[in-house]
Amino acid sequence: MQNIQFFDSSKMNGKLLESIKEESSDIGYYSLTDQNVDSIIDFASNVKQKNIVVVGIGGSSLGTAAVYDFLRYSHGFEKILYFCESTDPVLLNSTFNKLDLNDTLFIIISKSGSTIETVSIFKYILSLVPLNKEQFVILSDKGSSLHKLASDKELSYFEIPSNVGGRFSVLSCVGLVPLAILGVDIKLLLAGAKNIKESFFNKNIAYKNIINKASFYASNVAKYNINCLFSYSEAFRSFNDWYIQLWGESLGKKQLHSYLNVGLTPIGLIGPTDQHSFLQLIVEGKRDKSVTFIKIKDFDSNLKIPKITIPYLEELDFINGVAFSHLINKQADSIIESLSNSKDIPLDIIEIDKIDEHAIGSLFFYYELLTSVVAKMLDVNAYDQPGVEEGKKILRGFFN
Structure with missing residues (x-):
């Protein structure tokens, strides 16, 4: 033994x-319960698209999916949430065949800003929809490649705290932005x-x-x-x-x-x-x-x-x-x-x-x-x- x-x-x-x-002074998820989410709520209230696509893998999507699945049976959300969390072409084809691309908001999530799977799907989306500030939102670490892209193209951007790991990030902007757009009461969640x-x-x-x-x-x-x-x-x-x-x-x-x-x-x-x-x-x-x-x-x-x-x-x-x-x-x-x-x-x-x-x-x-x-x-x-x-x-x- x-x-x-x-x-x-x-x-x-x-x-x-x-x-x-x-460790709570260094590990960021402990303090997420006390964050100010007014800017997220304000942004979410102005989203007009019906389809919301989360592009992210692992911790960038699993927590959001968990809240969505828990609430969607009883809350009757008007907007529809989709997840692009796999490079499987079967799933990608299935997802994008359902979408009215003109009525879709894409939320690109990568803490590092260079996750291969996420960037691969992002590239595919850009072959279908030109990059524009009405349909794309970036969630990433400050200073990452995606953050630089958001700044350069004037895209909406939310910062993932550097001390919050992906699997602990559902109560950060990673989960709160898409959930607030759907109509989830994120203050009650926190x-x-x-x-x-x-x-x-x-x-x-x-x-x-x-x-x-x-x-x-x-x-x-x-x-x-x-x-x-x-x-x-x-x-x-x-x-x-x-x-x-x-x-x-x-x-x-x-x-x-x-x-x-x-x-x-x-x-x-x-x-x-x-x-x-x-x-x-x-x-x-x-x-x-x-x-x-x-x-x-x-x-x-x-x-x-x-x-x-x-x-x-x-x-x-x-x-x-x-x-x-x-x-x-x-x-x-x-x-x-x-x-x-x-x-x-x-x-x-x-x-x-x-x-x-x-x-x-x-x-x-x-x-x-x-x-x-x-x-x-x-x-x-x-x-x-x-x-x-x-x-x-x-x-x-x-x-x-």
Whole structure:
């Protein structure tokens, strides 16, 4: 067995909080809850185009997609959001065949300003639409190549804070600009995040919850090195994707003070669909997985199962009149109880009050803080990605 190093959780709570406070002065995502967003809201209110295309990859799009998917089922946005986050020609053709290019705003997002995938798609767009200040917005680091382009061509520009990494950037202009254009209440989104931040730093419920959960993950990383996020609503599908990047890219590292490689493998599941597939592996497979369930208390839906009797299926009439929101939560409860009976499958439950900006903002910041704390306990740098950077260098070499 490898001797994996992590902070002694019995002695580290006070030291950990001080360590987190110390890094919060350098790591930018902590301060995003207190930013002034009036300029973003003003800009968004003047966007006339119906189609909004986000051109960005990884952290430049996943968080925005997560908020959009969480809210779009209930908010009924008038504008349509598209994501160009892959160089797959099949997806590009499919996306651009749907667009009225004269009624489209393109948001080009690259922190470095030189992401190959993003620039490649940008070049393709420019073969269809001339660069103009009515249809193009640039989001990038100050001083980047894209920033220089925006200045030269007088394009609208928003600065990505230099100390905010891509996977932690959803509450920066990266997420706030496209979401505000759609009509998302971005102040409420930030208020939800701030609620978790204050609860953590004031050592209230969020602090106790995050510390306890992180301590378990760190202490059991050798045995339970896979975390399954079992989200009970289609509204969380893109959130799962964001969580996979956040968890994998932040925690899969070589330790700072040893030669060992550590990490927690993230898996995103959607209930009740995956009850009929991946659940079997959790129930009877190798005991190397912890499971986190996310539920929604109030779906704000009156949709019910009709009181219809189907010949030969009369035995299922007990579901007649049951609200679908009640059914999906009982499906979750049945799996939770079933796994609890196993005794050796670690479980925890996150309950979201309702589907709104405050709730998803809270969830984002909760997971960002949890990631930071787990990283401290595992003795890894949560904010770099050397494994990813190596691949980028190799890709550039193929074309030089």
